[in-house]
Amino acid sequence: MxxxxxxxxxxxxxxxxxxxxxxxxxxxxxxxxxxxxxxxxxxxxxxxxxxxxxxxxLTAFVVVQPRPFPVDFFMKPDVIPQPLSRNSFHITGNSSAFCISWNLPGNVNHGNIYYLLKSLALSIVEDLDTPKYCLRDLPPFTEFDLSVKPYTYWRSAAETLLILHSPESEPSTPENPRIFVTISSNVSLNLTNSEVEVRWDPPSSPNGILQGYMVSYTLIDYIGVNRKTQE
Structure with missing residues (x-):
C-alpha cells in the first residue's frame, strides 16, 4: 500500500x-x-x-474571524432574531391531533434559527429547528400556556408568552331535560290554549364555547299528521 x-x-x-x-x-x-x-x-x-x-x-486570548460569513455575502448580516409576534401563531388540525406554527423572525438574514419551546401546563421543554410543534391526545378545548424563544448561535430574543386552547369538538348531550305544560281557557270564546316549556341543564363537557342550542320537536294535529320542526 x-x-x-x-x-x-x-x-x-x-x-x-x-x-x-x-x-x-x-x-x-x-x-x-x-x-x-x-x-x-x-x-x-x-x-x-x-x-x-x-x-x-497573559492567561487567555480569543481569535475573532474578520468575516464570520460566506465570502459572497455582501449584505450586512443580521443574526440576532427579533421576538415572535403573538399574531403569527396558528393552530391547525382537530381535537385529537393538531399543530402550532408561527412565522419566522423577518430580520435574520444569515445563519440558522432555532426555537426553545416550553409549556408548564403540558410539562414540555423542546429545542426545535422548525417553526412548528405538534400535539396529540389532548382533551378538546384544553387551556395551556406556551412560550417560544427564537435563538441563533449568536444570541436569543425575548420569549413570546401565550395562552392557547386545543381545537374544539362537539359538546356532550345536554343534561336533565324537563317539560312544563301550562293550559289556559277562554270560556266565552270556547278556546283552550296550551303552552309547553322545555328546560335543560348545559352539557357537562362543552368541549368549546357553546354558541346555542338546536331544538327539534314534532307537532301532532287532530287528524294524526306529524310535523317535525327545528329551531
Whole structure:
C-alpha cells in the first residue's frame, strides 16, 4: 500500500520554548521574539498577537474571524432574531391531533434559527429547528400556556408568552331535560290554549364555547299528521 505526504503550508517554527500546541483546529506557539502565533489549519490563516506584550500576564486570548460569513455575502448580516409576534401563531388540525406554527423572525438574514419551546401546563421543554410543534391526545378545548424563544448561535430574543386552547369538538348531550305544560281557557270564546316549556341543564363537557342550542320537536294535529320542526 503506497502513501504520499504533501505539504499544506510552510511556517517559521523557531520557538522560544519547545512548546507547539494544538487547540480546536489551530496550532499555537511562541516565537523567539516573544510573539504568539495561531495557525488555522482549515484555511492556512496565521494570526499574530502583537509582540512586546508581557506574556507572563497573559492567561487567555480569543481569535475573532474578520468575516464570520460566506465570502459572497455582501449584505450586512443580521443574526440576532427579533421576538415572535403573538399574531403569527396558528393552530391547525382537530381535537385529537393538531399543530402550532408561527412565522419566522423577518430580520435574520444569515445563519440558522432555532426555537426553545416550553409549556408548564403540558410539562414540555423542546429545542426545535422548525417553526412548528405538534400535539396529540389532548382533551378538546384544553387551556395551556406556551412560550417560544427564537435563538441563533449568536444570541436569543425575548420569549413570546401565550395562552392557547386545543381545537374544539362537539359538546356532550345536554343534561336533565324537563317539560312544563301550562293550559289556559277562554270560556266565552270556547278556546283552550296550551303552552309547553322545555328546560335543560348545559352539557357537562362543552368541549368549546357553546354558541346555542338546536331544538327539534314534532307537532301532532287532530287528524294524526306529524310535523317535525327545528329551531
Amino acid at each position: 503506497e502513501t504520499s505526504i504533501s505539504r499544506i503550508i510552510s511556517v517559521d517554527l523557531r520557538l522560544s520554548s519547545p512548546v507547539l500546541q494544538y487547540y480546536s483546529g489551530r496550532l499555537v506557539w511562541i516565537s523567539q521574539t516573544d510573539t504568539i502565533y495561531s495557525l488555522d489549519l482549515a484555511n492556512s490563516r496565521k494570526t499574530r498577537i502583537n509582540k512586546g506584550m508581557d506574556l507572563t500576564m
